[in-house]
Amino acid sequence: MKTLATTLAVSVALVAVALAATLTPAHAQTNFQNETIEWIIPFSEGGGSDKWARFYAPLLAAELPGNPTVVVRNIPGAGSTKGANHFAQRVKPDGLTILGTSGSTQFPYLLDDPRVEYEYRDWNVVLASATGGIAYLPKDLGDKWNQDKTSILGENFIYGSQGATRLDLVPLLAWELLGLKVDPVFGIKGRGDGRLMFERGEANIDYQTSSAYLANVTPLVEAGQAVPMMTWGSLDNAGNIVRDPTFPDIPTFKEVYAEVHGREPSGAAWEAWKAFFIAGFPAQKMVFLPEGASAELVKTYSDAFAAAIARPEFPEASRKRLGIYPQATGQKAETFKKLGTEVNPAATAWIKNWLMERYNVEL
Amino acid sequence: MEALGIALPALGEAFSLILTLQHIGWLAVGVLLGLSVGVFPGLGGIAGLSLVLPFLFGMDPVSGLAMMVGLVAVIPTSDTFASVLLGIPGSSSSQATVLDGFPLARKGEAARALAAAFTASLFGGILGALFLTLFIVVGRPVVLAFGLPELLMLTIFGFSMVGALAGRSVLKGLVAAGLGMALASVGEAPAQGSSRLDLGHWYLRDGLQLVIVGLGIFAVPEIISLLRGDSAIAAGARLGGGRLGGFLDWWRHRWLSARCALLGVAVGVIPGLGGSVVDWIAYGHAVQSSKKRDTFGSGDIRGVIAPESANNAKEGGGLVPTLLFGIPGSGSMAVFIGGMILLGYETGPQMVRNELPVTYTIVWSLALANILGAGLCLGMSRGIARLTLIPFPLLAPFIFMMIAFAAFQSRQTLWDLCALVAVGILGLMMQRFRWPRPAFLIGFVLASQAEVYTYQATQIARARFSRSLGEGLEYVFSPIVIALLMITIASVWFGARQARGIKDTGTHTGGKLAPMIFTVFVALFSLALLADSLSIRALNDKVFPAVVGGFTALGALILLARMTRLAPSHEIFHDGEARDDAPPRGVWATLAWFVLLLAMTALAGFVIALAVFLVLFFRLRGRAGWRRTGVLTAGGLVFLLVAASLLNRDFPPGLLQYYVSLPWPFR
Structure with a gap:
């Protein structure tokens, strides 16, 4: 009994100490000397978002006042909704924790996935990074395609896919709108596995995001094993789809659509594609401060990212690792955020219906 | 021969890079870090590499590579401590080590088991590096030859190990493997993301991870039973058998060690098979290839040597898909790629073509790190083994x-x-x-790839057959598939033949009720999976749980039917709680x-x-x-x-x- 009493006393003391520690108010500071900033990435190590965050982390550390340590913390799970939910529910707006999201975090939000417990409107965006996507074909089909875009419409295409409700929605719908018969083989774990399937000759159509294409498909194109098909394009300041600045010689899906169908794209299906393309690519990766962060804090972060982007060595380093894409802060980032997280209800409804009819996915 | 012509000059250049004080210094830093992280069960290469990534930025590339390689290489070495001494699987690729390593520790032979394990690790690491030196130049077409039918066949080969690990009752083994597969299919389906038996909870929706299942199935029961006895891990708190003994053990089984090392490299080389099955395949091979197998599971040194030879060799093999294709063979390799980018190297085909000396630097740093790591571990093993003497x-x-x-x-x-x-x-x-818990774990580990490869291979085969019969047959029955099929048949045959030879070791029975209740539970769980799968809309996500649930339930029901007919003293009713010398608590x-x-x-x-x-x-x-x-x-x-x-x-x-x-x- 004595033991129990002493133990209780000890634990009460411990709790008291812990409580006392919390009484020191957590004020939002803007000097981060000797602090550690945690950058939550809701994906596992080694993926695109992880690489992007690890590219920016040292730059952010160098530009924030007080030069804190910035560590990337991966919280993968539930299609990235777990890390985002954690950020929405458990993180204080003291500037010591930030979140990096991607198109894969936006899509479940836009499609009303029941797992989503976060609200983009509550968060403060401090950086937005765009990227692009490129579809490619094997040599024989690619040569036919370059001569006559309609010559491969009868082909049975196989595509290694991560799932129709993910970013793969954009290429799958694009191919369908062209009239290609593409059977997605679901269940691959990353786009790298899709490329391997293509290299083995099991898949005969594939797409990669820009940085992965530059690193891993360009060598295949140079070796004469693959031929670029089209890009999803890029957005100009007026919101029009134009050629991807990283791949100015490759036509966009929009151009290809006009060539195949003999008219500019229009209609509900096209509007839905465009809405989800914009949500998935030009506004693909963003950095957020949590709900309730002070205006001063948001400005400190915004300025730090702007300063990182303005560094003389930035363009060269970012071209190599991220591709030539807008890296936006401040008001421009806000515009990107709107593009990426607000889709008109008609487009959402169209996509949900399409997923249901075409892939039997109920959302 | 052409490959040798390319390899040798690059190899010379690589050695001049490796054998510098600076390189070896950073390698040693990596090795020490890796050893410290690796002794923690559950933490492995990912945690360790994430620790050093921030420092890589701006480091000299060759030094940075040395540090990363040193760290990755020794994790499967140092995780052996937890597996052997405490019965806790140190990482997912050393689960099989627990089976015989821990019983050896309990017999007071921890130092001997550790010495044999580290020697095997060392040997596996070096053999892996030797093999890779040539393979990495010619490996690309070989890796590309492994399409989905080949991967599926390899998975089936993995399942054939259940036969060797099932123990005396093959039916129990099959149902255990089915139960493992059933548990693995809980959560989001890999193909189209339907939710399966997750009770609407987000945690279950992600599925159970191997770390948890490995700890729960092996570590928890061992700790509980030790704690009930109140003694030290080593019986009689006595430490017998020395390091020399362990080395001699390895030498006696050097050919087994060599075969398992090659198995390890092969599993690592093929992307998509996953590293967590390599130890089980090696263990199963050790059981199948030995004449006397009664001692497996109760402290046979071969059960330590086989998985430890394989899991170090696997890390080397895993470099092939990582470097040649930019596709990580494991989670730690994914972070490794991230680190290489920080150092200015882009993995992929051009890496091996244009930077062969750097590639060889990586391969042979791996071998050197294995020597350093195993040496350090050997040195410490006697001291750390004293842990088993503590009450x-x-x-x-x-x-x-x-x-x-x-x-x-x-x-x-x-x-x-x-x-x-x-x-x-x-x-x-x-x-x-x-x-049989190993059979359960093999089912759990292989379930998701069995499902995905079956579905994907069927779909592609259908497309091929629709073009022409010949093209379809060529795809499904490639020479590799046929070879693997024959190996699998041989493996099943050996397994079945061995199963008959096992002697009955201490059956205790205490009535029919308790064993039957557990069997009923297994049947109910499988039936729940079957029922749940019937409500899934997407066909791709439905077939696998329906088949697994159905067959496991059927197996459990047959087992129950036999149980009702057999006498209560039959070994099928074994109940560990019924032994006369059961501990008091x-x-x-x-x-x-x-x-x-x-x-x-x-x-x-x-x-x-x-x-x-x-x-x-x-x-x-x-x-x-x-x-x-x-x-x-x-x-x-x-x-x-x-x-x-x-x-x-x-x-x-x-x-x-x-x-x-x-x-x-x-x-």
């Missing part, structure tokens, strides 16, 4: 601490601990009624300690709960004085906190943390 009640709370911390690394929520306790109870029951009273830690964590968070738990345990169960209790509690806490802060890890939060925000480590 268990003084050691157990630390083990509880370690496995709770390890399990929490899975998803970093309190539910990890709940899942650990739940799977632990399953493990306890399987141990009690002698259901009950299972549930012992398990309650663990549940107490869980409950207190749910209330006050892990660190506070652990402090209270350690004090209570040492006082009430360990019968230690206040002084000793204080020293041990403080020591354990400091150790955990220092390690967690260095690795930037959090602890499970509880209700307290939900309402008030506390500073680290209480948060």
Whole structure:
């Protein structure tokens, strides 16, 4: 009994100490000397978002006042909704924790996935990074395609896919709108596995995001094993789809659509594609401060990212690792955020219906 | 020969890079880091590499590579400590080591087992590097030859090991493997993301991770049964058998070690098979290829040598898909690629073509790191083996601490601990009624790839057949598939032949009721999976759980039918609780300690709960004085906190943390 009493006393003391520690108010500071900033990435190590965050982390550390340590913390799970939910529910707006999201975090939000417990409107965006996507074909089909875009419409295409409700929605719908018969083989774990399937000759159509294409498909194109098909394009300041600045010689899906169908794209299906393309690519990766962060804090972060982007060595380093894409802060980032997280209800409804009819996915 | 012409000059250049003081220095730093991280169960290459990534930026490329390679290479070496000494699988690729390593430790032969394991690790690492030196130049077409039908066939080959590991009752083994597959299919389906038997909970929706299942199935039952006996791990608290003995053991089985090392390289080379099955394949091979197999599972040194030769060789093999294709063979390889980018190297075909000397630097740094790592571990093994002499009640709370911390690394929520306790109870029951736990684990590990490859291969085959019959047949029955098929048939045949030869080792029966209740539970769980799968809309997500649930339930029902007919003394009714010399303390009273830690964590968070738990345990169960209790509690806490802060890890939060925000480590 004595033991129990002493133990209780000890634990009460411990709790008291812990409580006392919390009484020191957590004020939002803007000097981060000797602090550690945690950058939550809701994906596992080694993926695109992880690489992007690890590219920016040292730059952010160098530009924030007080030069804190910035560590990337991966919280993968539930299609990235777990890390985002954690950020929405458990993180204080003291500037010591930030979140990096991607198109894969936006899509479940836009499609009303029941797992989503976060609200983009509550968060403060401090950086937005765009990227692009490129579809490619094997040599024989690619040569036919370059001569006559309609010559491969009868082909049975196989595509290694991560799932129709993910970013793969954009290429799958694009191919369908062209009239290609593409059977997605679901269940691959990353786009790298899709490329391997293509290299083995099991898949005969594939797409990669820009940085992965530059690193891993360009060598295949140079070796004469693959031929670029089209890009999803890029957005100009007026919101029009134009050629991807990283791949100015490759036509966009929009151009290809006009060539195949003999008219500019229009209609509900096209509007839905465009809405989800914009949500998935030009506004693909963003950095957020949590709900309730002070205006001063948001400005400190915004300025730090702007300063990182303005560094003389930035363009060269970012071209190599991220591709030539807008890296936006401040008001421009806000515009990107709107593009990426607000889709008109008609487009959402169209996509949900399409997923249901075409892939039997109920959302 | 052409390959040799390319390889040799690059190899010379690579050695001039490797054998510099600077390179070896950084390699040693990496090795030391890797050893320190690797001894923690549940933490592996990913945690270690994440630790060094921030420092890579701006480092000299060759030094940075040396550090990373050193770190990755020795993780499968140092995780052996936990597997052999404590019975906790140190990482997912050394689960099989526990099967014979821990019984050896209990016989007081921990030092011998460790020495044999480290020698095997060393040998596997070097053989792997030798093989890779040539293979990496010619490997690309070989890797590309492994399409989906080949991968599926390899998975089936993996399943054939169930036969060798099933024990005396093949039916029990099959049902156990089916139960493993059924448990693995809980959660989001890999093809189209339908939810399966997740009870609407987000934690289950992600599925159970191998770390948790490995700890629950192997570590929890061992700890509980040791704690019930109150003795030290080594029987009689005596340490026999030396390091020399371990080396001689390895030398006696050097050919087994060589075969397993090659198996390890092969598994690593092929992307998509996953590293966590390599130890089981090696273990199964050891069992199949030996004439006398009665001793496996109760402390046979071959059961240590085989998996340890394979899992170090696997890391080398895993470099092939990583470097040649930019496709990581494992989680730690994914971070490795990230680190290489920081250093300015882009992995992919051009890496091997244009930077062959750098590639060889990586391969041979791996070999050198294995030598350093295994040497250090060998040196320490005798000292660390003394852990097994400590009275268990003084050691157990630390083990509880370690496995709770390890399990929490899975998803970093309190539910990890709940899942650990739940799977632990399953493990306890399987141990009690002698259901083969290795067969269960093979089913769990291979389930998801069996499902995905079956579905994907069928779909592509359908497209090929629609073009022409010839093209379809060529795709499905490639020479590799046929060769693998013959190997699989041989493996099943050997397994079946061996199963007949096992002697009955100490059956204790205590009535029909308890074993039958557990079998009914297995049947019900399988039926629940079957019923749940019928409500899934997407066909791709439906077939696998329906088939697995159906067949497992059928197997369990046949088992039940046999049980009703057999006499209560039949070995099928084995019940570990019925032995005459059963320890005085009950299972549930012992398990309650663990549940107490869980409950207190749910209330006050892990660190506070652990402090209270350690004090209570040492006082009430360990019968230690206040002084000793204080020293041990403080020591354990400091150790955990220092390690967690260095690795930037959090602890499970509880209700307290939900309402008030506390500073680290209480948060």
